[in-house]
Amino acid sequence: MERITGAMKEKIIDTDKAAKMLMNAGSIAVGGMGGQSIPKEIPSALAMNAKSKNIILYTGGGTTNTFENKMSRLEIKRRFYYLSGNTSRLPVNSGKTMMMDYFVSRYSRLMGYEMKNKIDFLIFEATAIGENGIVPSLSLDAVPALEYAAKNILIEINTNKPDLYGLHDIIPLNSRKTADIKSVYDRPGNRYLKIKKNKIKGIIFTDKKEESGGSYGRPPKDIDIISDKIWKILTEFIAFKNVEPLQVGAGSIATSLIDVSPYNNLKIWCEIAPSKWIEKIGDKIDKISASALYTLPGDEKYTAKFLNSFTDYVNSLVLRPNYITNSQEIIGRLNAIVIQQALEIDIYGSVNVSHINGNIYNGVGGSGDFASSGKYVIVALTSLSRDSKTSKIVPLLSNVDIPKQMVDFIVTENGIADLRWKDPRERASEIINNCASPVYRDSLMKYFTGCENKHIPYDIHLAAEWFENQ
Numbered sequence: 001m002e003r004i005t006g007a008m009k010e011k012i013i014d015t016d017k018a019a020k021m022l023m024n025a026g027s028i029a030v031g032g033m034g035g036q037s038i039p040k041e042i043p044s045a046l047a048m049n050a051k052s053k054n055i056i057l058y059t060g061g062g063t064t065n066t067f068e069n070k071m072s073r074l075e076i077k078r079r080f081y082y083l084s085g086n087t088s089r090l091p092v093n094s095g096k097t098m099m100m101d102y103f104v105s106r107y108s109r110l111m112g113y114e115m116k117n118k119i120d121f122l123i124f125e126a127t128a129i130g131e132n133g134i135v136p137s138l139s140l141d142a143v144p145a146l147e148y149a150a151k152n153i154l155i156e157i158n159t160n161k162p163d164l165y166g167l168h169d170i171i172p173l174n175s176r177k178t179a180d181i182k183s184v185y186d187r188p189g190n191r192y193l194k195i196k197k198n199k200i201k202g203i204i205f206t207d208k209k210e211e212s213g214g215s216y217g218r219p220p221k222d223i224d225i226i227s228d229k230i231w232k233i234l235t236e237f238i239a240f241k242n243v244e245p246l247q248v249g250a251g252s253i254a255t256s257l258i259d260v261s262p263y264n265n266l267k268i269w270c271e272i273a274p275s276k277w278i279e280k281i282g283d284k285i286d287k288i289s290a291s292a293l294y295t296l297p298g299d300e301k302y303t304a305k306f307l308n309s310f311t312d313y314v315n316s317l318v319l320r321p322n323y324i325t326n327s328q329e330i331i332g333r334l335n336a337i338v339i340q341q342a343l344e345i346d347i348y349g350s351v352n353v354s355h356i357n358g359n360i361y362n363g364v365g366g367s368g369d370f371a372s373s374g375k376y377v378i379v380a381l382t383s384l385s386r387d388s389k390t391s392k393i394v395p396l397l398s399n400v401d402i403p404k405q406m407v408d409f410i411v412t413e414n415g416i417a418d419l420r421w422k423d424p425r426e427r428a429s430e431i432i433n434n435c436a437s438p439v440y441r442d443s444l445m446k447y448f449t450g451c452e453n454k455h456i457p458y459d460i461h462l463a464a465e466w467f468e469n470q
Contacts, residue, residue: 003127003128003129003159003163003205003358004128004129004130004158004203005129005130005131006130006131006199007131007197008129008130008131008200008203009452011200011201011202011203012202012204012205012419013040013202013203013204014048014204015041015044015045015204016266017047017202018041018042018045018202018388019042019046019048019049020049020155020263020395020423021033021121021152021154021201021202022042022046022154022210023046023049023053023120025055025120025121026054026055026056026120027055027056027058027118027119027120027121028055028056028057028119028120028121028122028123029057029059029060029119029121029122029123029146029149029150029311030043030057030058030059030060030063030067030122030123030124031060031061031122031124031125031139031142031143031146032059032060032061032067032125032139032141032292032375033060033061033062033139033141033142033272033291033292033294033322034061034062034126034139034250034272034292034294035062035063035064035084035210035211035212035294035295035325035373036137036138036139036210036256036272036292036293036294036295037124037125037137037138037141037158037292037361038063038064038067038125038135039067039123039124039125039150039156039206039211040066040125040158040206040208041156041204041205041206041208041405042123042154042155042156042204043067043070043123044070046070046074047070047071047073047074047204048357050073052124053074053075054077054078055074055075055076055077056077056078056079056080057071057076057078057079057335058080058081058146058149058217059079059080059081059082059120060080060124060139060142060143060146061082061139061141061142061272061291061322061365062082062083062084062362063084063088063209063346063426064084064211064212065084065085065087066211067084068084068085068088069087070089071088073465074261075095076091076097077098078097078098078099079092079097079098079099079112080099080100080101080102080107081099081100081101081102081107082101082361082362082363082365083099083101083106083361083362083363084362086116088233089286089359089360089361092360093360093456096310099360101354101360101363101364102363102364103364103365103366103367103368103369104142104271104322104323104324104326104365104366104369105322105323105326105327105366105369106137106321106368107145108142108145108173108321108323109140109145109173109323111142111145111146111149111173112145112148112173112174112323114150114308115148116148116149117136117149117150118149118151118152119146119150119151119334120150120151120152121150121151121152121153121154121201122143122147122149122150122152122153122154123153123155123156124136124137124143124147124153124154124155124156125137125139125155125156125157125158125206125423126154126155126157126193127157127158127162127163127164127165128157128160128163128164128165129155129157129203130192131192132192132247132301133192133193133194133195133273134155134192134194134195134347135163135164135165135168135191135192135193135295136164136168136170136193136194137158137161138161138164138292138293138294138303138317138319139272139291139292139293139294139319140168140170140291140292140303140320140321140322141291141292141321141322142321142322142323143174143193143321144150144170144172144173144193144321144323145323147193147195147320148173148197148455150199151199151328152199152201153195153199153200153201154201154202154203154204155200155203155204156203156204156205156206157203157205158205158206158207158208158405159205159206159207160206160207160208160209160250160307161307161309162232162307164310165192165236166191166311166314167279167310167314167317167318167319168188168189168190168191168192168193168319168320169187169188169189169190169191169318169319169320169324170189170191170192170193170194170317170320170321171188171189171190171320171324173321173323174188177189178324178327178329178330181324181330181333181334182333182334183267183334184245184267184268184269184288184289184334185239185289185315185316185318186288187318189265189320189324208356209300209302210295210300212294212295212297212298212299212300214298215341216456220248222382222412222413223252223253224256224260225257225413226253226256226259226381226382226411226412226413227253227259228259228260229415229416230257230339230380230411231257231260231261231262232416233378233409233411233416233418234337235262235274237409237416237418238337240337242263242265242266242267243267243333244267244335244337244375245267245268245269245270245289245300245334245335245336245337246267246268246269246270246336246337246339247271247336247337247338247370248268248338248339249272249337249340249341249367249380250271250272250274250294250365252296253339253380254270254273254274254277254415255274255276255277255296255299257339258277258280258284258285261284263284264283264284264286265284265286265300266285266286267283267286267287267290268282268285268287268289268290269289269325269331269334269336270288270289270290270325271290271291271322271326271365271366271370272290272291272294272327273288273290273291273292273293273294273295273305273317273431274293274294274295274296274299274302275293275294275295275296275299275302275306276296276299276302277306278293278302278305278306278317279302280468281313281317282316285316287315287316287318288316288317288318289318289320289325290317290318290319290320290325291319291320291321291322291325291326292319292326293306293317293319322366325366326369326370327369328368328369328372328373329373331369331370331373331374332373332374332375332427335375336370336373336374336375337374337375337376337378337438338370338373338374338376338377338378339369339380340353340370340371340377340378340380340402340403341353341379341380341381342379342380342381342392342402343356343361343381343386343392344356344381344392344393344394344397345379345381345392345394345397345410345431346394346395346396347381347393347394347395347427347428347431347432347444347447347448348396348403348404348424348427348428348431348456349404349407349410349419349427349431350397350400350402350403350404350407351367351371351379351397351400351401351402351403351404351407351418352397352398352399352400352401353367353401353402354399354401355363355398355399358398358399360375363410364401367402368401368402371402371406371407372406376408376409377402377406377407377408377409378408378409378410378411379402379407379409379410379411380410380412381410381411381412382412382413382426383412383413383435383436383437383440384437384439385412389470390470391436391437391439391440391444391470392412392448393412393431393432393435393436393437393440393444394466394467395444395447395448395458395462395463395466395467396458396460396463404419404427407419408420410431411435411437412434412436412437414434414435414436414437414438415432415434415435416434416435417431417434417435419431422447424456424457425453425455425456425457428448428457429448430445431466432445432448433445440470443466443469444466447459447462447463447466450462
């Protein structure tokens with residue numbers, strides 16, 4: 001099958017020439033999200049020829065360990081907006097690389113407000129290029145916004161994937177067509193990505209397969225217990241009728257929640273969708289709207305199955321830019337019910353999704369986009385760290401990504417805290433008694449009752465003692 005037609009064939013170059021184009025670039029953007037559709041050939045060639053470079057790196061989302069290992073050979077002075085694994089975290093947390101992580105929709109909108117033609121090169125993966133435009137790969141992420149911001153573009157055509165025409169719905173930044181999205185599968189945009197031909201400086205080919213994203217690890221042992229409790233909230237607390245779409249956070253909670261769903265024909269409006277969900281379409285799942293279809297470790301067979309028969313799913317799955325999937329206005333219009341994960345919470349329900357002891361883990365992602373606009377917001381986490389030595393429910397947070405006013409429910413393997421219509425003092429009792437680990441329940445209650453009785457009781461000295469005694 002011919003992947004490039006017409007005059008675009010003149011743009012075909014080899015990887016060495018592409019890498020040489022980038023050698024003097026001060027800023028580079030890379031498409032891909034959740035480890036999916038990350039460019040494979042050009043970053044490798046660039047790293048092999050790398051000299052000490054002082055560049056700014058923009059990504060479409062989470063990348064892969066392979067990509068980060070390659071890019072670690074370059075001197076990255078700044079990067080935006082998300083990390084993937086220790087290789088990317090260490091330079092940021094040591095202060096060598098500067099970073100500001102943004103909520104997903106904010107990142108793309110700022111590209112549109114402030115960054116036109118300010119990024120030297122964008123590199124992204126596609127599956128075909130014709131006279132009508134470019135057929136993207138399995139991740140649209142921030143590519144249309146990064147394209148707006150880029151002066152020059154390099155494209156990798158991945159022949160390990162079929163021409164994925166028909167899978168995408170591409171609405172440009174700030175388009176009024178967003179008003180036409182009134183349900184999960186409405187598709188008012190284009191099937192092609194439109195780019196001015198003079199921006200495209202080269203096209204190369206790759207046949208490399210995907211790898212799982214560097215942001216994802218093994219699921220916690222209590223994940224199915226937590227998922228069962230989330231369904232209890234949906235069925236018993238808010239009388240979910242399988243009409244409003246669900247947004248399910250990325251990672252193991254996404255697959256577990258659908259696996260144990262008591263419903264069929266769910267409608268999913270999310271940021272990124274795991275490839276394992278393909279098995280559930282026509283059964284547990286009716287329609288999916290996402291920005292990327294990503295692969296969790298061990299789920300490679302589901303991605304392969306999708307690629308072998310993707311035309312069977314084009315009426316059930318649509319991929320959009322992440323400024324559409326994460327649009328607060330659209331999320332609110334659709335009455336999406338939001339399920340988020342957290343690294344830790346405080347006893348009043350404020351949420352930290354991005355930092356551990358002041359060090360960034362991956363980033364805030366789309367948590368604020370969805371939490372600020374969801375019909376109901378459920379935050380799920382285990383009560384203890386993976387080594388079972390540290391409580392994830394704490395007196396005070398050093399970093400707040402989702403304020404308590406946005407959170408309706410907290411759920412852990414121990415129970416459910418219904419925070420609706422409750423005073424902060426009532427919320428604290430609800431969270432401690434129902435969600436905290438039994439190991440830390442007494443010490444958290446001792447802290448809470450030991451504080452001066454204010455609207456939000458807190459004592460910085462008692463909190464410091466609590467952390468020292470963990």
